[in-house]
Amino acid sequence: MPAIPRPFPDSASFAPTFAAGFAPMSARRLYVFAGIALIAGGLLFGDIFAVFILHQNAARQGEALIAASRAIAAGNAVAVNESFSHLGNVLEDRGTKVDAHAHMIGVGYLALLLALVQPYIALSRRTKKSLAALFIAGGVLLPVGIFLIHYIGLTGSPFSAIGWASVLADSAGALLILVLILQAWGFWKYVRSRQMSEPELPDQDSMSHRALLTGGTILILLGFLHGAYYAGALLYEHERMETAILQRLISAATVGNLDAATAEINNFGNLAGARAVNIAAHAHIIEFGLLAMLLSFVQPFVFLSEKWKRRWVKLLLGGSVILPVFVLLELKLGMLAGGIADIGGLMVMVSLVGMLVGILRYSGGLDVAETDLAEADAAEDA
Amino acid sequence: MTGSRKLLILGGMAFAALGMLYGLQYALLVEHQTLDHMGGSLSQSFAAAASRNAGESRAALEQYGETKYDYVRQVDAHSHWIGLATLMIVLGVIFERVNFSEGIRQLVAFSLLAGSALFPLAVILQTYHHGAVWKALAVFGSGLVIAALAATAWGFARPGTTG
Numbered sequence: 001m002p003a004i005p006r007p008f009p010d011s012a013s014f015a016p017t018f019a020a021g022f023a024p025m026s027a028r029r030l031y032v033f034a035g036i037a038l039i040a041g042g043l044l045f046g047d048i049f050a051v052f053i054l055h056q057n058a059a060r061q062g063e064a065l066i067a068a069s070r071a072i073a074a075g076n077a078v079a080v081n082e083s084f085s086h087l088g089n090v091l092e093d094r095g096t097k098v099d100a101h102a103h104m105i106g107v108g109y110l111a112l113l114l115a116l117v118q119p120y121i122a123l124s125r126r127t128k129k130s131l132a133a134l135f136i137a138g139g140v141l142l143p144v145g146i147f148l149i150h151y152i153g154l155t156g157s158p159f160s161a162i163g164w165a166s167v168l169a170d171s172a173g174a175l176l177i178l179v180l181i182l183q184a185w186g187f188w189k190y191v192r193s194r195q196m197s198e199p200e201l202p203d204q205d206s207m208s209h210r211a212l213l214t215g216g217t218i219l220i221l222l223g224f225l226h227g228a229y230y231a232g233a234l235l236y237e238h239e240r241m242e243t244a245i246l247q248r249l250i251s252a253a254t255v256g257n258l259d260a261a262t263a264e265i266n267n268f269g270n271l272a273g274a275r276a277v278n279i280a281a282h283a284h285i286i287e288f289g290l291l292a293m294l295l296s297f298v299q300p301f302v303f304l305s306e307k308w309k310r311r312w313v314k315l316l317l318g319g320s321v322i323l324p325v326f327v328l329l330e331l332k333l334g335m336l337a338g339g340i341a342d343i344g345g346l347m348v349m350v351s352l353v354g355m356l357v358g359i360l361r362y363s364g365g366l367d368v369a370e371t372d373l374a375e376a377d378a379a380e381d382a
Numbered sequence: 383m384t385g386s387r388k389l390l391i392l393g394g395m396a397f398a399a400l401g402m403l404y405g406l407q408y409a410l411l412v413e414h415q416t417l418d419h420m421g422g423s424l425s426q427s428f429a430a431a432a433s434r435n436a437g438e439s440r441a442a443l444e445q446y447g448e449t450k451y452d453y454v455r456q457v458d459a460h461s462h463w464i465g466l467a468t469l470m471i472v473l474g475v476i477f478e479r480v481n482f483s484e485g486i487r488q489l490v491a492f493s494l495l496a497g498s499a500l501f502p503l504a505v506i507l508q509t510y511h512h513g514a515v516w517k518a519l520a521v522f523g524s525g526l527v528i529a530a531l532a533a534t535a536w537g538f539a540r541p542g543t544t545g
Contacts, residue, residue, distance in 0.1 A: 076432055080425065106464070113468060116475045120383070165412075173409070174406060178401060184396070194383075217534065220469065220531060239454075242447070242450075246427070246446075247443060250427065253431065254436070362456055368465075
C-alpha cells in the first residue's frame, strides 16, 4: 500500500532565522522542554495530592485536635503534648507536599520565562546553555528536597532545626538565585550593547496565540480582584475567628464539655477549609493565567495543525476556569466540586502534554531538516 | 527596546531575585524557628489548660495568634514578590502589543513596578506594626497593580497599533 503523504501543518514554519532561535540543545529549547515538563509534573503531583492525601490529612488533623481536647478534659498535659507532636507531623506532611507542588510549577514558569528572554541575555551560547542546565538541576532538586523534608527529618543532621533534605532544597534554591542573577547581568550587558544574542520570537497573529494572551490576562485580573476581596473582607476576620474558636475549644474542654469541644473542632476545620479554598482559588487562577500567557509565546514551536492547537488552547483555558471556580464551590458542594476541580487540573495537564508533543515534533522536524542540509552540503563538497 | 519594556523586564528580574533572596534568608534563619514557636505556643496553650492554668493558656494562645499572623505575611510577601516579578517579565516581552502611546505605556509600567514593590513591602511591615498605615499602603500597592493590569488588558484589546 503506497504511503499517503501527510501535509505539514500550515502554522508551523522552519524559517532559518526562527530555527536559529530553537537550535538543538540550545538554552531556549532546554528551558521550554523543562518548563512545560515541570509544570505538567507539578500539576500531576497536585492532582494526586488532592485526591489521595488532602482530605485524609484534614481528617487526621481533626483527630489529633479531638485527642488534645480529651487530654485537656482529663487534665493530662503529657497526652496534650503527644497529640500536638502528632498534629505537627500531620501538618508537616501536608505543608511539604503543597510546597513541593507549588515550587515545581513555579520553577516551570520561570523556565518558560527565561526561554522568552534569551534573545536579550548577552552571554555566549555555551554560557547560556550551562546556565540552563544549572537552572533545570536546581528546579528539579528544589521540589525533591522539599518533598523529602517530612521523610528524612533531622536524621544525621548536624543542625538543630534543619535536616539534610532542607539543606538540599535550600542549596537548590540558591542555585536558582545564582542563575537568575547571572541572567540579570546578561540582560544588563544587552541593555548596554543593544546586541541581541539570538532572534526574537516571531510576531504572530494566530487565534491560539490571541486566545491564550487575552484569556491569560483576564484570568490574572480576576485572580487579583478575588485576592483583593479576600484580603479586604475575609483575611483579618478569619484570623480573629481562628483564635476565638481555639479559645472556646480550650474553655469547653477544660470544663469537660466534650460535645461543645468537638463542635468547635468542626468549626476550626470549616474555617481552615474556607481559608484553604480561597487561597487555592486565588493562587491557581493567577498561575493558570500566567501559564496561558507564557504558552502563547511558544505556539510557533507547537508543530500541530491550527485545529489541534485550538483544541489544546480551549482545553487549557476551560480547565483554568473550572479548577479555581470549583475549588471555591467546595465549601457549598463538598467532594463533588472537589472532583470537578481535579478534572479541571487534569484538563490543563492534558493540554500541556499535547502542546509538549507538538513542540517535540517541531524540534524533531527541525533537527532532521538540519541533518539533511548538512548531508547535502557534504555530498556537494565531495 | 522601549523604556517601558526595559522597566518591566529589569524591574521584574530585580524583584524575582529580591523575593528569592528574601525567601532564602527567611527559610534559613527564621522559618524553622517560627514554625517551632507557632506549634510550641499552641501546644503550650493546650497543656496549660490541661494543668488548669487558664492565664498561661490564654497568653500562649495569643502568642500563637501573633506568630501565625507574622508567618502568613512573611510567606505572602515572598510569594507575591516573585509572582509579580514573573508577571512583569512576561508583560515586558509583549508590552509593545499594548496599544497605547509609549508615554502611557511607561506610566502603566511604572504603576506596575511601584505597586509590585509597595504591596509586598507593606505586607512585611505589618509584622512590625499592626496599625492602619501599612494596611493602607498594601491596599494602595495592590490597587496600583490591579489598575495597571486592567489598563494592560484594555491596551491588548484596543484595535490599532502604536509603535
